[in-house]
Amino acid sequence: MQLDFPWLLHRLGATEFQNEKSDSSAKCIYLSIRLDTFTFGSKGEIMNLADQILKLKREKNAIILAHNYQRPEIQDIADYLGDSIELSRKAMEEKDAKIIVFSAVDFMAESAAILNPEKKVLLPTPGARCPMAQMLTVEEIKRSKSRHPRTPIVLYVNTLAAAKAQCDVCCTSANAVEVVSSLKGDTVLFGPDRNLAEYVQRKTGKTVIPVPDWGFCPTHVLFQPEDIKILKMQYPEAAVMVHPECTFETQKMADFIGSTSQMCKFAKESAAETFIVGTEEGILHRLKKDNPSKKFVLAYEGAVCPNMKLNTLERVYTSLKEEKHVVTVPKPIAKQARKALDKMFELT
Numbered sequence: 001m002q003l004d005f006p007w008l009l010h011r012l013g014a015t016e017f018q019n020e021k022s023d024s025s026a027k028c029i030y031l032s033i034r035l036d037t038f039t040f041g042s043k044g045e046i047m048n049l050a051d052q053i054l055k056l057k058r059e060k061n062a063i064i065l066a067h068n069y070q071r072p073e074i075q076d077i078a079d080y081l082g083d084s085i086e087l088s089r090k091a092m093e094e095k096d097a098k099i100i101v102f103s104a105v106d107f108m109a110e111s112a113a114i115l116n117p118e119k120k121v122l123l124p125t126p127g128a129r130c131p132m133a134q135m136l137t138v139e140e141i142k143r144s145k146s147r148h149p150r151t152p153i154v155l156y157v158n159t160l161a162a163a164k165a166q167c168d169v170c171c172t173s174a175n176a177v178e179v180v181s182s183l184k185g186d187t188v189l190f191g192p193d194r195n196l197a198e199y200v201q202r203k204t205g206k207t208v209i210p211v212p213d214w215g216f217c218p219t220h221v222l223f224q225p226e227d228i229k230i231l232k233m234q235y236p237e238a239a240v241m242v243h244p245e246c247t248f249e250t251q252k253m254a255d256f257i258g259s260t261s262q263m264c265k266f267a268k269e270s271a272a273e274t275f276i277v278g279t280e281e282g283i284l285h286r287l288k289k290d291n292p293s294k295k296f297v298l299a300y301e302g303a304v305c306p307n308m309k310l311n312t313l314e315r316v317y318t319s320l321k322e323e324k325h326v327v328t329v330p331k332p333i334a335k336q337a338r339k340a341l342d343k344m345f346e347l348t
């Protein structure tokens with residue numbers, strides 16, 4: 001199936017689609033089933049499991065870092081909850097713990113392993129892989145670099161380590177504008193998210209060439225401006241906040257565009273009482289917990305990242321108990337990728 005309207009195909013339940021311009025190795029297969037985000041087990045069982053994890057954590061000198069999209073019961077036992085830049089920083093600066101359980105997806109845990117190689121980094125579910133990160137191959141980067149030889153290449157952290165090793169500097173959605181602005185010259189190569197690339201181009205006024213020219217997040221492209229228009233009729237006073245991985249049409253509807261943690265900050269500081277939220281549904285748990293008197297409405301109720309949701313309390317427990325699913329990055333790749341991550345921390 002050709003990738004003309006990925007969000008539509010996804011909504012219709014396509015399980016496999018491919019862009020004819022992409023490498024066959026970049027072919028992306030998606031889980032399009034709606035994975036329920038309800039908690040497995042009774043309240044008592046969850047508390048029991050959570051207690052056992054906390055006990056294991058103390059015995060093994062481990063910490064749990066969890067992304068803002070994780071299931072509520074994982075968020076509740078995490079030592080630190082955050083967006084990708086915050087979690088990378090935490091992982092890099094961690095001194096005491098011997099084990100870091102990184103409850104998120106592959107590229108985030110890989111970054112932790114690169115930034116703090118002394119620690120044992122565990123990804124509770126090895127299959128929790130970000131499809132966007134799979135969209136950018138090393139071959140595609142090399143092709144783009146040969147077409148634009150003197151142009152710096154900035155890669156979103158939502159990439160695999162081997163791709164990061166090929167770039168000049170990394171960025172996250174929280175600092176992409178700052179990173180691109182700080183580079184000399186008025187043109188950059190940027191991948192893999194086309195929507196973020198276009199957002200950065202609008203914000204910086206530079207020419208941002210997307211690599212590949214079709215990269216996207218299958219969850220964020222589900223948000224449609226029509227859904228927000230309808231919700232605005234229902235909640236006319238609501239503030240709209242969306243992630244820059246949403247399409248430009250959706251971004252145009254927003255009062256605030258930012259990373260997941262930047263959205264949490266905006267919700268806390270804003271005078272608005274109701275918020276229409278354009279990012280993965282897991283963030284609602286944190287938003288509601290931090291702001292009990294405010295109302296949060298998901299802009300599209302099917303906006304679930306199936307990969308983020310693969311992590312469950314049971315899997316966190318088993319991975320910590322058996323110290324399994326250790327994330328490792330080959331040394332030469334880690335060394336090069338580290339340079340690109342360090343450069344990002346230097347610039348922001």
Ligand code: 13P
Nearest residue numbers: 083084085172173259260
């Ligand atoms: P944040 O860095 O904003 O948390 O985003 C990560 C991500 O994967 C968004 O889909």
Ligand code: SF4
Nearest residue numbers: 130131132217219305
């Ligand atoms: Fe990747 Fe999108 Fe899931 Fe974020 S929400 S991890 S970009 S698929």
